[in-house]
Amino acid sequence: MKRMKVKRIFITALVILVAYVLQCTVFPVLDIAGIKPNLLLIVTASFGFMRGSKSGMLVGFLSGLLIDIQFGKMIGFYALIYLVVGFLNGLFEQMFYDEDIKLPLFLIAVSDFLYGITIYFFTFLLNSDFRFTYYLNRIIVPEMIYTIVITLGVYPLLLFINHKLEAEEKRSASKFV
Amino acid sequence: MKKKNQMSHTNRYILLGLSIFCVLMMVLSSFSDKVGGPFKTVANVTVIPLQQGMNQIGGWMGDMKDNFSTMKQLKSENKKLREQVDALTTENNYLQEERYEFERLQELYKLDQNYAEYEKTAAHVIGKDAGNWFGTFTIDKGSKDGIEVNMNVLAGSGLVGIVTDVGPTWAKVRSIIDDSSNISAMAISTSDTCIVSGDMALMGTGQIAFSQMENNDNVVAVGDQIVTSYISDKYLQGILIGSVSEVNVDSNNLTRSGYITPAVDFKNIQEVLVITTTKAELTGENKTE
Numbered sequence: 001m002k003r004m005k006v007k008r009i010f011i012t013a014l015v016i017l018v019a020y021v022l023q024c025t026v027f028p029v030l031d032i033a034g035i036k037p038n039l040l041l042i043v044t045a046s047f048g049f050m051r052g053s054k055s056g057m058l059v060g061f062l063s064g065l066l067i068d069i070q071f072g073k074m075i076g077f078y079a080l081i082y083l084v085v086g087f088l089n090g091l092f093e094q095m096f097y098d099e100d101i102k103l104p105l106f107l108i109a110v111s112d113f114l115y116g117i118t119i120y121f122f123t124f125l126l127n128s129d130f131r132f133t134y135y136l137n138r139i140i141v142p143e144m145i146y147t148i149v150i151t152l153g154v155y156p157l158l159l160f161i162n163h164k165l166e167a168e169e170k171r172s173a174s175k176f177v
Numbered sequence: 178m179k180k181k182n183q184m185s186h187t188n189r190y191i192l193l194g195l196s197i198f199c200v201l202m203m204v205l206s207s208f209s210d211k212v213g214g215p216f217k218t219v220a221n222v223t224v225i226p227l228q229q230g231m232n233q234i235g236g237w238m239g240d241m242k243d244n245f246s247t248m249k250q251l252k253s254e255n256k257k258l259r260e261q262v263d264a265l266t267t268e269n270n271y272l273q274e275e276r277y278e279f280e281r282l283q284e285l286y287k288l289d290q291n292y293a294e295y296e297k298t299a300a301h302v303i304g305k306d307a308g309n310w311f312g313t314f315t316i317d318k319g320s321k322d323g324i325e326v327n328m329n330v331l332a333g334s335g336l337v338g339i340v341t342d343v344g345p346t347w348a349k350v351r352s353i354i355d356d357s358s359n360i361s362a363m364a365i366s367t368s369d370t371c372i373v374s375g376d377m378a379l380m381g382t383g384q385i386a387f388s389q390m391e392n393n394d395n396v397v398a399v400g401d402q403i404v405t406s407y408i409s410d411k412y413l414q415g416i417l418i419g420s421v422s423e424v425n426v427d428s429n430n431l432t433r434s435g436y437i438t439p440a441v442d443f444k445n446i447q448e449v450l451v452i453t454t455t456k457a458e459l460t461g462e463n464k465t466e
Contacts, residue, residue, distance in 0.1 A: 020224060024304035024315075025231040034381045035309050053188040061195050067307045069220045070315055070349065073357075075213055076202035083199065087192050119310055124356070124377070134378055139309050 004169050011165065012047070015158070016059060019043045020066050035142040037150040038112055040067070044082050045089040045111045046158045049104065053090025060086030081118055085111050098163070104155055105148055112147045116140030210342075217344035225347050228303040229317055236447070295413060297331070297450040298322065303347070312338075312355035312380060316449060319346045323453055327411050331450045335440025336360075336405060336416045340451065348451075353418065354380050354443055362387065362418055363406040367395035370406045373418055373437060383443065384422060388434035397424055403437050413456055 019039045027036040040063040048056025064082030068075045089107055096103060120135050206213055300316040318324050320343045330337045330350050338358070342349035351358055358375040371390035379386060387403065401421045405412040417440045424435035 017223060017227065020307070021227045021231055023307045025228055025235065028305040029235070038308070040307065053185075054191060057188070057191055057195060061199075065216070066220070066224060069213065069216045070224070070304060070347075071306045071308075071311070071313050074203050074206040075216060076199035076206065080196060080199035080203075083192070083195050087188070090188070119308065123310065127357075129356075129377075131378065138378070138381065143309050 004165075004172050008165055008169070011161065012055070012059060013062075015043060015161065016040075016062050016066070020063060024070070032146060033142065035139065035146055037146040038115070038143060039150065039154065040064075040082065041085065041112055041115055042108055042147065042151050042154050043158065044086045045108045046104065046155060048086045048089025049092045049096045049107055050159070050162050051090075052093045053087050056086030056090040057083050058086070060084070077122070081115060085115060098159060101152075101155070105151060108151050108155075109144055109148050112144045113140060116143060213342070221345050221347070225303070225315075225317075225344070228315070229301075232301055232303045232317070295452045295454055297452050298324075300324075300348075300449055300451055302446050302449060310356075310377065312352040312358075312375065312443070313341075314350055314352065314446070315347050316350055316451070317347060318451065319344045319348050321345050324348045324451055325455060327455045327457065329411075329413055329416060329452045329455075331416065331452065332441045332446050332448065334417055336412070336418050337441050337443075337446060337449055339411060350449070352443060353439065354385055356380075360412055360418070361406045361409040362403050364390070364395075364397050364421070365402040365404050367397060367401075369393070369395055369397065370408060371403070371433075373403065379436070384436045384438055385419070386434065387421075387437055388427075388432065390433040392426055392431055392433050397421060397433065399423065409456065410460075411456055413452060413454070413459065 019042075023036075023039045027039065030036065044056060044060040044063055047059040060082035061079050064077075064079035065075070067078040067082075072078055089111060092103065092107060116135075116139060120132065120140065124135065125132070298318065300318040300322075302314050303317045304315040306313045316324075316330075324340060324343055326340055326343055328340045330339060336353055338350045338352035338355070340348050341351045352375070353360060353373065354375040356375055356377040360373045361370060362373040363370045369390050371387045373385055373387045376386050390397065399421055403418045403421060405414055405416045405418065407414045419437040419439040419441075422436045422438045424433055426433050
């Protein structure tokens with residue numbers, strides 16, 4: 001049981017690292033009109049509704065912290081946003097079914113939208129930059145759409161990893177019964 | 178049911194705990210730079226090596242792609258380049274002439290503070306901002322290589338940005354197109370100073386805005402070069418920012434503003450040069466903010 005737990009933590013950490021490195025090395029090349037998808041948000045939200053609030057929060061916190069360290073103006077800002085995203089998505093764990101892709105898509109879209117609004121609010125509006133509709137059309141909505149498109153490819157992969165881990169956990173659990 | 182309740186309680190505690198931690202870190206890190214220290218070390222052993230590796234793979238793949246460009250392309254390019262050589266030879270003669278004149282004038286004015294003389298060190302860009310909102314990136318040199326905060330960063334011939342944060346083997350650079358970037362600059366032809374500020378709204382068009390230039394008799398035309406000014410306390414004097422692409426007189430009739438096309442292509446920055454002298458060192462100031 002304990003070994004499984006260590007394995008899960010290890011793989012989750014690996015997923016976050018890979019997602020982060022892809023986000024800041026490969027994705028800037030794939031950008032369309034200067035907009036790149038938000039892979040870390042997909043990972044955070046997915047772990048939220050697949051594994052529950054606790055996992056979502058920890059994954060979000062770590063991803064956000066990585067962004068804070070390298071790109072943030074202060075440590076804790078992105079960590080807090082991703083933390084909340086993970087927690088809120090975790091609340092939908094009860095409604096989540098593996099076969100249904102509509103709910104994940106919807107949740108990730110809403111998460112990304114709210115993420116954009118939050119960033120605008122705290123870093124631009126409070127800086128007295130009131131061109132909300134501009135940012136909405138230029139960044140928030142395009143980023144959301146692009147993120148959804150990427151989700152279609154990334155989410156099945158995350159689901160697959162989760163399945164594999166859950167199946168293994170069940171097997172090792174039944175051994176002890 | 179009881180178990181589920183317990184779960185959601187612990188979740189709430191975790192949420193509360195981590196949130197308080199985040200807020201605390203935000204407050205602390207806005208007062209002191211030292212807070213980030215341990216986190217930087219964490220980044221140093223986890224993501225930085227990976228990013229450097231990815232960067233090398235990317236560079237290798239870029240080379241491969243270049244190798245596949247066809248003969249035909251090369252031939253037509255060759256022809257075009259030959260024509261260009263002819264044109265440039267003529268231009269070169271003309272410029273040589275001008276150079277002698279320039280040298281003479283330079284001697285007269287003792288304008289030898291060219292930025293070619295600053296000591297520079299090259300670095301690779303290893304990561305770009307994870308979001309879409311800001312224009313910051315990381316380079317693969319840090320305090321171990323002598324990089325310090327406030328060092329100016331160039332690419333090719335133009336100004337890219339300024340180092341805002343340094344880790345052991347990496348540094349964070351805020352580019353001049355970033356929304357929070359403001360630079361004191363001047364037109365090279367008239368020495369009129371202005372403020373060059375990055376703008377999120379302009380980032381897509383590849384331009385930056387300038388404002389607060391005095392509306393006097395000096396003519397600043399499209400194509401005039403804008404360089405960093407002597408006033409700035411962080412940017413070294415005379416680094417090329419770009420050329421004026423549009424200039425308008427403001428409605429108050431006192432100032433002029435407009436747009437600048439940067440000398441650097443911000444879409445494709447791979448290598449940058451960091452000037453290892455800061456303005457504070459140069460002027461002998463040791464300001465502690």
